[in-house]
Amino acid sequence: MKVNVKMRKSEAVPDEITDIINSNRSFLLTSHRNPDGDAVGSILAMADILKKMKKETYIFLEDGVPEIYRFLPHADEVNTILEGNFNVTLVMDCENEKRVSERIDLRRHARMLINIDHHPTTGSFGDYRYIDPGAAAVGEQVYALARALDVAVGRDAAECIYVSILTDTGSFKYSNTTAHTHRLAAGLIEQGLQPADIASRIYERRSIDQLRLQAAVIEDMTVDGRLAWSAISSDMLEALGLAEADFDGAIDIVRSVDGVEVAVLFTQRPDGKVKTSLRSKSKFSVLDAARELGGGGHKAAAGFLTTDPMPVVVEKTIRLLRERLGQGGVHE
DSSP states (O other): OOOOOOOOGGGOOOHHHHHHHHHOOEEEEEOOSSOOHHHHHHHHHHHHHHHHTTOEEEEEOTTOOOGGGTTSTTGGGEESSOOSOEEEEEEESOSSGGGTOSSOOGGGTEEEEEEEEOOTTOOSOSSEEEEOTTOSSHHHHHHHHHHHTTOOOOHHHHHHHHHHHHHHTTTTTSTTOOHHHHHHHHHHHTTTOOHHHHHHHHHSOOOHHHHHHHHHHHHHOEEETTEEEEEEOHHHHHHHTOOGGGGTTTHHHHHTSTTOOEEEEEEEOTTSOEEEEEEESSSOOHHHHHHHTTOEEOSSEEEEEEOSOHHHHHHHHHHHHHHHHTTTSOOO
């Protein structure tokens, strides 16, 4: 059965992108390091669609597929080493090329690069771009691409797109969830998906050490009015034998505190760099703060990466957020 959901006006796929996909044979598909559910789901779904078109595909994720997403179709085809040359590279759910890899030049592997993304801060990289900030997840754009290419979305692609949407909407509870999102999810479920099983695989299979990490997030948490934050050092990650991917969903613990509108999670990587994740559950735009600090993202979910020491990052970020939250409340 073919999924058939009415398209939104803003999601129209550029004709030149469908022409390029139709007229080329080999494709490199990639996304950002430490991939989340949207990154993994969208590239695996896109790979499935290209395979149906008899195209050659090579999927590359420098950090591989996080364990919780390895049940998805085509997950075993993901490479952590980039080899070969291709006609076209599709970079998905990624604001800039450096987020794919700091050591690899994508231009050496394909003559053409297409950027498919939904972040409003996405730069102008790529020879062609399909940017739709109105999409809840890049998975929605993949569905639109399939429609534009006249390729039926089968069960495998449907499952990948569903995970993309499920995770990037916070299980349909973030403000980016729309009526279109629900209609599309319903159409995907009609392909025979089991939403309860998918949700269980993603959200209910945590190791003891991952739960200890969540406990550490709570233990370190500071709540200051409408603002809350927690900081986890690389020593803590090393002691528990965990990686950055194991933080998936940890910021929601901070965000869930009653009365808190803005949540921040500071994570120190083994190389000393500090990743800062910001979330909002009001009209306050964390994107504005992230941009000022050198990052990007969405109004309700943003972040940045810096080489500054953890204490400096925490002090600078919290000072900025306190100032903005103190300016009469919310900021559009």
